[in-house]
Amino acid sequence: MDFSFSAEDDAFRARARSWLAERLAGGGSFADLRAATPSSAAPDRRRAWERELGAGGWIGLGWTDADDPEPAPSLSRQVVWAEEYARAAGPAPLGIVGEHLLAPTLLRHGTAAQRERFLSPIARGQEIWCQGYSEPGAGSDLAAVRTTATPSEDGGSWLVTGQKTWTSLSQWADWCFVLARTERGSQRHHGLSLLLLPMDQPGRIDVRPIRQLDGASEFSEVFFDGARAQAGHVLGRPGDGWRVAMDLLSFERGAGMLGRQIGYARELDTVLAAATASGTVDDPVIRERLTRQWAELHVMRCNALRTLGTAEPGSAAVAKLVWGDWHQRLGELAVQVLGPTGALAPGAHDPGGYPLTAAQHLLLFSRADTVYGGSDQIQRNLIAERVLGLPREPCPQLRPEPRPELRPEPRPELRPEP
Template identity: 75%
Template sequence: MDFGFDAADEEFRGRARTWLAERLGPGGAFADLCGVKIPEDAERRRAWERELGTGGWIGVGWPESSLTRQVVWFEEYARAQAPDPLGIVGEQLLAPTLLLHGTPEQRERYLPGVATGTEIWCQGYSEPDAGSDLAGVRTVAEPADDGEGWVVTGQKTWTSLSQWADWCFVLARTEPGSRRHEGLSLLLLPMRQESGRIDVRPIRQLNGVSEFSEVFFDRARAVDVLGAVGDGWKVAMTLLSFERGAGMLGRQIGYQRELDTVLRAAADSGADRDPVLREALTRQWADLWVMRANALRTLGRAEPGTAAVAKLVWGNWHQRLGELALQVQGLPGAFVPGASHDPTGYPLTPAQHTMLFSRADTIYGGSDQIQRNIISERVLGLPR
């Protein structure tokens, strides 16, 4: 492993840290968003996205920038406790895929909206009967009668950010009678249109937040295909590979902060004197450093199974942290007298939010079972 930051990277880090501090620090225009993981105010979220675009901080990882600059930006963003960006799906998933599979016209049409923070994207992949087993999608699309685009009918679920999105990329079956990986296409579809009906129904999660939705398409019009028609599986897999790239190193900064909070709570409650809990906390600390070393070791590689291993590691690590966050508090961790971190009155402490949200870590983005199948079949050569 030979990964480090040179003088130019550190100069870039200084600029990023200063820019973030000026906006999120005391007296900054977005100080109210500092430390807020998911702002409930949609307009504030959009304003922050546009601010990132104006500053030129969206698309740091696109071809003209180095991999180390991506890591620096994600680390500083997490260190500043900046809010989850509303444009993450467009910036980190759609844009890199467009750069690989899109036409020059498509890149010219869609990238500027992402880069300026003015067009928000969501991902239409999972369905009620096709989550981790993505090849089972049933949403269908047929060529429009007027020859302009495709008509999409079907249902997607767990669609992040869809209630705020301007666009959606939808994995749909464009070849009648096709099965599994065949006959799929990745379609680009505006979320507000007159051609068909799109019904977005937010799903309230265990932690009281509604980041996900069910989305129903009733003859909705898709205007573009990313990649070749029928080649959607390959494009979709390319897109998913970006989900676990350099941004994972930034996520680990946030994980370190969460772990530090748990360690302080253990000291305050006296739980760190319990040898069993102390061993669990020590292991959690060590595993975080192993996770970072592995991420650095594999950064930029396209080896089979790399993304699956990373997903297994961080999903289970964060889930264990969520459990520890409550264990170190003892019985008081189960109660929230007078606390409310949600404007709708859903009363949860930050530790309870972490624990409840982490239950999904081993499911979304491909369940543990699917990740183990990928490793066993594609890396170890085991039979299905």
């Protein structure tokens, strides 16, 4: 296949690279945010960066609307922007959930009023969203959600009660889309709805950041106690939330995956530099592992380009399996190449915290790569059942008939011969 970019794409790349360099390179107005995570920079600075992206027209490049006669920028332009953003070490965007998950779902399932209300603030970088999916008893098994939503007495709103967990960006978010059970007595995939509700509801919404090993908190537990969502803020039809939620998740992997791989390449370069500095690069085992990581990363990029924009069955699940395992192995290698000192953290003696090195952060955070966004077990089930047509995995809720108790037959008494 031809993986080259057109002359127009190259011109677009130059413009994106120049715009990012002016703001993120040394001396740029947002240079302090390079490669920042949500928990490593002041929220007001992160919000200012979102507004800067919006003013530059960089938010919503991939949005497509069937009712809009103007076509969205080509998929290659989205890839170019994702790659250049990663190369510039752009900060993890606060608006990623709204731009890449909610907005495409609004364009597919939202009403005209919902699109008018929510799309423009997202595109301007003015409203931040979080995702209310996972619960303590419903992580990869999303159909087990227990959060409920009941109509208010006047019928003008839904009252949401329940708990969500691992909710990224929730402590900074203005809005949340929540998967809740709106039909009493419904089970599994039935009777669910996707509700849009504001986070600024004191006494009704309680956000409790989850403390990580390094002392940071990039996600939280969120408790809803009668939180209100307007009656008109159901995305899709009430009770059809499972289909809408699955469509939303399908937008999770796209052109941004190419940008993720540029970030991976930068991490791999850092690991290689550390191996060279420590001398462990001369170890043939370490050298073989570095070479394998490099080759596999290039294969992942080619496969991502090959499947980008296609509906090839199982491609997203396969990609998730591959990069999750690859990134975990890179995290292990990042600490291994440092030798014994890789286990030491600067400031470990400080009672105020236990700061991690970049290699240690990579090692620990990458442990979650095979869990979040759908665990490896779920991805393998999707491939087996929906692509290969294999029998479905037995559902734990369906208990088999009890088997009759098996008793051992009595053994004959052994007596010594006279």
